[in-house]
Amino acid sequence: MLFGYAWDLSSPLAFAISIMPILLTGMWVTIQAAVLGFFVALVLGLVFAILKSAPSRWISWPATLITEFIRDTPLLVQLFFLYYVLPEYGIVLPAFMTGALALGIQYSAYTSEVYRAGLEAVPKDQHEAARALNLTAARTFTHIVVPQAVPRIVPAMGNYLVSIMKDVPVLSVVTVLEMLNVAKIVGDRTFSYLIPLSLVGGLYLIMTLVASSGVRLLDAWLPKQGIPLK
């Protein structure tokens, strides 16, 4: 019994059907953690991207070093670090929040590169034309650069959302009850790992296929030349 759902061990099929609600409860946690982690990655990545492109190297170099460090160290270790070290400094977060934060930090290193590449891909002529038209820097950014950078940035970000989803099971080590963790618990209690773990694999496949086709649709829908202005 888990989350109020009992399992039925009478036959493999009955077992599979009876644990589906348990796994789907876990899947909902997986999706929540992925979305929250993705949101952190989007915000923090933007901060890093801005810092990395700062005119002063006293800002840009440390920012580059930090993102390299984040990118080159395992999510699991970063998660352990946050989970065990933060409380020593008085910051006590629930396991779920710590997990989402770790996902967000790990992926901010990747998303900051996406922002940078997207912004740099806007041709230089566009900046020159904007200056020739006497647009202010702020207006150039919001009306010229961003509308053209968004179609390049969004699909890449979508792919990272899919990656984050696949990294959520790491959060099971800090007791987050995501899909793999609940399947493992069911396995531990019934001594039958094959069906729960195989179902998790199948559900993951469905989840990532749906998410990546969503990203593809979004990519096809976004105007390639930039979002037209009104």
Next chain:
Amino acid sequence: MHWTDYIAPLMEGAWVTVQLTLYSTVLGTVLAFAAGIGKLSPNWIIKGVSVAYIEVFRGTSLLVQLFWLYFALPLAGAAIGIDLRLPPVIAGVLALGLNIGAYGAEVVRGAIQAVHNDQHEAARALNFSARQTLFNITIPQAIPEMMPSFGNLAVQNLKDTALVSLISLGDLTFRAEQIRNFTQDSTTIYSMLLFTYFGMALVVTAAMRLLERYVTRWRTVGG
């Protein structure tokens, strides 16, 4: 305990991590080439197997794959009467290799498709067989294209080895966990752990750069 006392056990774990990274990267490279070339095969059975392999291992989580191989596979084996109990090392190397191989396969496929069609036409004009064209014309030109992505995947693989600590394999992360349980000195241990992985990643990156220079050497000769 002073922090210098942690170095010896951590280095023991680091050696396990290095071996795991090495073996799984080699396995992953073999699988990447097999599945990447297989996906472009005109034979639909080979193509189907390659596509299924790539989709399954890219579409699911590495930790799910690792747990499946370690916890579920022995039960699947028992059901059909074969002993499929894997020692943690084998399960770890298999899961890591299969996972990174699926990502690498897409890199291999992309690089092979990026080789100019003229090259294929020229090979046909020179009466090369399909196999000769693939191994003597296409792949040597495709490999340099793969190198930057392979470098990223190698670092990814190094980071992913940390997950094998969850099936009680005594790697770097596992050792650090043991020390932490013993001393409760989280900040020191995890900082050392992070910097050790960072250092190892820098070594992997440097090694991949050297390899890249080696496989692209014919480009600079001007031949």
